[in-house]
Each structure stands twice: as C-alpha cells, then as structure tokens.
Amino acid sequence: MQYGSQCSTEADRPWRPQAERTSTAPMSHPETSSALRLMAVHAHPDDESSKGAATTAKYVDAGHEVMVVTCTGGEAGSILNPAMDRPEVLANMAAIRREEMAKAAEILGVQHRWLGFVDSGLPEGDPKPPLPEGCFALVDDEVATERLVRVIREFRPHVLVTYDENGGYPHPDHIKTHVISVKAFDAAGDPDRFPAAGEPWQPLKLYYTIGFTKARIQAFDEAIRARGEESPYTEWLANWPDDRPDMQERVTTRIECAQWFDRRDAALLAHATQIDPNSRWFAVPREVQAEIWPWEDYQLVRSLVDSPVPEDDLFAGISQRVAVG
Template sequence: MARSLRLMAVHAHPDDESSKGAATMAKYVAEGNEVLVVSCTGGERGDVLNPRLKGDATILRDLVHVRRDEMARAKEILGVDHTWLGFVDSGLPEGDPLPPLPEGCFALEPLETTTEALVREIRRFRPHVMTTYDENGGYPHPDHIMCNRVSEAAFLAAGDPAAFPHAGEPWQPLKLYYNHGFSRARITAYHEALLARGSESPFADWIARWDDRPERTITTRVPCGDYFEQRDRALLAHATQIDPDGSFFALSAQEQAQVWPTEEYEIALSHVPVVDGEDDLFAGLGDLAEADALGAEPAPVVVDNRQEPTVEMPR
C-alpha cells in the first residue's frame, strides 16, 4: 500500500548516517517516504581515518569543507534530505588523565540550547518517527552521548506548546528508536561466514572485546539487504573517514545481505503501542500517522524503555 511518512535520523557527525541505519533510510525513500538526516556537528575535529589519504595536505588544510562535500555526496546516494544543526564537533578526548573538551563544542552546549535547535527542525519537518543513539551514545564519544540527550529532550518537547514557543508550531513525533550498529550476533555471523569460505576474519578481536557486556534489546529488525550496496556507496563517499580496505567491506554487500539482511533498532519512546517482532519503524502508526492525527497534539507516552547511562559524559 502506498504511503508517505516521515523519518528523521539524528546523528552526531557526517558519516554516522551512512554507517548506522543507511540501508533502512534508502529503503524508506524508495518506498516513497521522506527521510531527513540531521547532523548535529560538522565533524570539524575528526581525523583522516583512510590510510590512503593520511598526510594529504589539501585535505588537512580544508577538512571542514571536505567533510561537507562528502556529506553532500552521501546524501545524494541515499536519496535523503539533510540539514546541519550547526554545532561544533567536540573531538574524542584521549589520554590519562583525559583532557578537557574544547570550549564552545557541542557536548558543552547547554541542553536547552541544543534542544531548541532540534525542536525547530522537528516542527519544520514534522517527522512521524525519529532515530538516535542509546543513552551511552552507542560508544562513549561526547558528541554521540549529547546526540542522545538532545534527541530525547526534543522528542518530548516538540509537541508541547509551552516548550520553546518561538520555535514553530508544535509537532509530536510518535516513536523514537535507538540505532543498533554492530551487535555481537551480527559480527559473529560475519566472522563465521568469512571463516566458512576460508578467508581471514578481522572480527575475532571485536568479538573478544565484548567480554561479558550485556547485549542491547532489539525490538525491531528492518529487512533492507537490497539496499546494502547503496549504503556502501554512501559510506565510501565519506572518503576521509572510511577505509575501502577496512572491515566494513570484508564481506561484499551481497554476502552481507545473505548472512544478515536486516538493520536493528531498539524502541526508546513511543506514543503508540509497540508489538513484538516489529519489522518496520512505522509499524503501529496506521491511520494515525496517515492522517497526522497526533501530529500537533501532546500525547501520553505509551512506551518508555530509556535507561540510565552507564558512562559519564566527558568534560
């Protein structure tokens, strides 16, 4: 059945959108839905991670514009819309003790400031569903953790007429999900597929590092293997960040689609009931979303699966 729904994917840096949920977004665009990627920062403090490009003076001299150009190419490949939220990359502090975060960066902005900026985008685009990172940021990068905080706060505030009244007409998104990038089960499946064909696997160390860490809950598996090749092209568009010889591409898109043809999500907040075994981020919206029935009205939260963070925000 034809439909036109709206998905907003909130990410910390350019390239995150192509490594987390990109095939899902491409699938929804192909089905006639609208998808908006929000990049909270410009990735200004990122390093050049592609060994082929390390030391390229032209790139290092103008990394800000290079990363913007990469994002523009990835956007076109995925078919999504895109906006910059306008905050400055915090960088990833390293060392012992950890150095302080740079003044004026995204992670140090007042939550009210970052929330208002995202609320404006929500009220402009009017998404039915949003995606972001879990309470620990997926991994403890300060911008990823802040991305979680601002996404949750904006999801709850966007439909409230009393919240940020100058930031547009109220709009209530219906569901908020956490992206699940690389679960232990998925990486193990890739590892075993490589060994079965007689190839060396780059994933043995990944699996060993998991130790006894608990697995996240997966509530939704979106079948999107037909879009893995498109996802990989979007990833490769971020040439400074992605090594074309790296572990992302140890299995071809076609092999990955055979081994693990879904992308996974965890429901965080929902204004509609969520059933077990979801295979669609828009599941359960039905006529409510088609008619925008809850679109501009505050609604009670039916599902709240948020957890307390187990890592602290670097400062």
C-alpha cells in the same frame, strides 16, 4: 568513527536553517502530503551512512520522506583513509566533510540539515584532556535541544531515530546527541516549550539504532572463516569486554534491507576521509551479508501508537493513526 580533539571557529557561526540545507530534495507540506516522515539524528557526517543507511534508502524508495540531521560538522575528524592522508586534505577538513556529507545524502536520497554545532573530538589519554571550549558536548542542553526542536517542527517527522544512552559508543558527541534527541521528542509537541521555535509537532515513535552487536560480529566472523579466509573480527571478539552489555537483547525491530546495502556502501565511501575501502567495513561480501544478516536493528523506546513488538517496520501503527487523525 574515531575523532581527534581539534575544534574550529564554527562555534561562533549563527545557525541558519535555510542556509544549512545540503539536499536538493524539496520539503513537503505535511498538511497535503500522504508520505510518512522519518528523521534520523546523528552526531557527525558519516554516522548516517554507518548506522541505518540501508533503512533510510529503503524508505525513500518506498515514497516516504527521510531527513538526516547532523549535529556537528565533524571538524575534529582524523583522516582514517590512508589514501586521503594528505596535508591539503587535513588543512581543509571542515569543507571537505561538508562536501562528503552532501554526496552521501544525494546517494541515499535523503534531505539533510546541519544543526550547526562544533565537533567535540574524542579525548584520549590518562588522564583525558578537557573538551574544547564551545564544542557540542559542552553546549547547554536546552540550547541544543531548541535547535533540534526547530527542525522537528519544520519537518514534522512521525518517527525519530537516534542513539542509545551510551551513544552507540561513548563519544561525547554521540551521548549529547542522545540527550537532546530524547528531550526534543518530548519538547517538540509541547506548546509551552520553545514557543518561538515553530508550531508544535509530536513525533509518534522514538527508536535507538542498534549497530555492531556481539551477535552480529560473531555471525560475520563465522561467515568469513567458513569461506577459508582470515577474519578481521577475531581479535575484536577476543577483546570483547566481559561486562559489556549485549545490545542484541534490546532489539525490538528489524528492517529487511539487503537490497539497499549497495546504496549504504556507496554512501559510506562518499565519506572518503573517514572510510578506507580496504577496511573491515567491507570485509564481508554483500551477498554474504544478505544471507546471514539482511536487516538493520533498532530498539523501540517510545511509542504513542499501538505497535506490538517485535516489528518489521519503523512506521508500524502509524499509518492507521494518521489515517484516522
């Protein structure tokens, strides 16, 4: 999503894990639950619905537990849906985005936590303006990592999903999310790191989401033009930088989840300030998507279990480990 540069006073608000729960789904007791647990760490509200949402809905329906952690409140978000571009919406953006996130979490069936940091915005211009004081991207890495470690040790996920080193795209909050997620994956299981942040817990697998790759966009573009329609992706592909790496080459894991594309889209539309229902997000009919790209893609970057790639399950290798552990 595109964001502006506004910050709010939420930077001074202390983090209260219990108060920051927006899902009514009960927290399990891992020592008595047989469900496997997945945590997806995102930068802003709406990222959870545009990156891996069908996967999370699939795992929820399979009886597993999924928690979405949102690092910032999205306070600096621009209004990207013309139907919501009204002064009273912009004036109340922080509260509205929290309401939107709660709706999306309910649709997906996930538990949700706010990490409590303030949206950094997306600096634009030449030269780019400095980031606002107190925003997420400028928070000390150790401070931000400890907050995430607290939630990891509380929820005790077997799998952690986040962004690649470029943040999926180079938004400062996305890059920061990558940094603290990787650090927290290692720190959560180390009793010497953040000893006041709860009992150590080591996630077993770390993944990066792989989203709109050139191969995926080309497939959508060709499918739309084959139907005799004008493609909204043609210009995007024509302007694709020659030196941009093809993330498709990094895919190790594909989750078949076309059956949950409707839930994904409903969760996206819950973020009404950010998602225009007439945008290219919905240019390809779901039945066409199910035919040409019926999965969501991931890169396995760390695994403490035996899980040869390619995979078709984020929990591959974990069931056996948990059963004998």
